[in-house]
Amino acid sequence: MLKLENLRFSIGGNEIIKGVSGEFEPGKLSMIIGPNGSGKSTLLKMMSGTLTPTMGTVWLGDSVLKKQSEKKLAKYRAVLSQQTDMPFPLTVEEVVMMGRYPHFHYKASVKDVEICHLALERLQMKSFANRNYLTLSGGEQQRVHFARVLAQIWEPPKQGLRYLFLDEPITSLDLGYQHEFLKIAKEIALENTVVVAIIHDLNLAMQYADYLVAIKAGRIVSEGRPGVALTEKLMLDLYGVPARIIYPQEVDFPIVAI
Numbered sequence: 001m002l003k004l005e006n007l008r009f010s011i012g013g014n015e016i017i018k019g020v021s022g023e024f025e026p027g028k029l030s031m032i033i034g035p036n037g038s039g040k041s042t043l044l045k046m047m048s049g050t051l052t053p054t055m056g057t058v059w060l061g062d063s064v065l066k067k068q069s070e071k072k073l074a075k076y077r078a079v080l081s082q083q084t085d086m087p088f089p090l091t092v093e094e095v096v097m098m099g100r101y102p103h104f105h106y107k108a109s110v111k112d113v114e115i116c117h118l119a120l121e122r123l124q125m126k127s128f129a130n131r132n133y134l135t136l137s138g139g140e141q142q143r144v145h146f147a148r149v150l151a152q153i154w155e156p157p158k159q160g161l162r163y164l165f166l167d168e169p170i171t172s173l174d175l176g177y178q179h180e181f182l183k184i185a186k187e188i189a190l191e192n193t194v195v196v197a198i199i200h201d202l203n204l205a206m207q208y209a210d211y212l213v214a215i216k217a218g219r220i221v222s223e224g225r226p227g228v229a230l231t232e233k234l235m236l237d238l239y240g241v242p243a244r245i246i247y248p249q250e251v252d253f254p255i256v257a258i
């Protein structure tokens with residue numbers, strides 16, 4: 001369980017996150033939605049330990065996040081950011097191997113190599129293993145980075161859970177890979193992992209989220225199962241657009257229509 005206790009974050013006299021509390025369970029794909037600038041990335045950074053809250057506490061199970069050493073944390077907590085600059089001509093396999101760095105000292109083991117191959121396979125990127133990363137398309141690069149973070153937390157820790165944080169992970173992916181990516185995120189969640197993703201596409205959130213948190217101006221304004229948390233009134237409040245939620249018979253999730 002990931003638990004947030006009254007998180008606040010201020011910078012330059014502005015309070016960006018204004019007292020956020022909540023719990024995120026393993027086995028569920030949790031998603032954060034909200035308008036541009038509402039504080040989603042800032043919140044995710046605090047959850048994942050890449051940003052220290054001005055106030056409040058993040059708990060990973062029974063442990064306080066800020067008391068964990070970065071070295072230990074890196075073995076069971078992975079973060080996929082919006083942009084990952086990689087200005088070196090590494091091969092795809094070498095980029096994925098970066099996910100294994102927390103697990104070995106000088107030289108990757110046979111097991112590390114095997115995990116990289118399995119992670120690439122899971123993202124249907126095995127045939128790209130020897131390609132120069134810089135020659136890949138934006139969507140292909142994003143899939144390589146997903147393989148990298150999967151490789152990082154591939155093995156369950158001896159104690160406790162794994163944690164995976166995804167900041168707008170599907171922006172550069174085509175329709176097919178968006179769904180593939182979210183299916184994998186859901187599968188990982190079911191493997192005793194806390195998975196929290198920021199997403200802008202409300203229809204994908206309706207289809208894939210098990211738990212939804214809506215943020216507006218640094219505060220949680222709604223949370224719960226997507227069909228319950230996401231209402232027409234909330235969408236007007238969040239985005240200023242009159243949206244309709246419809247329930248087609250052909251699918252078992254609601255559709256957002258603007």
Ligand SMILES: Nc1ncnc2c1ncn2[C@@H]1O[C@H](COP(=O)(O)OP(=O)(O)OP(=O)(O)O)[C@@H](O)[C@H]1O
Nearest residue numbers: 011012014016034035036037038039040041042043
């Ligand atoms: N280091 C910083 N200095 C000043 N302002 C910041 C800083 N980091 C974030 N902000 C501001 O805090 C607000 C929240 O930013 P954040 O990136 O968390 O929003 P977001 O909800 O993820 O937005 P988007 O959907 O556009 O990615 C924004 O107004 C942003 O400009």
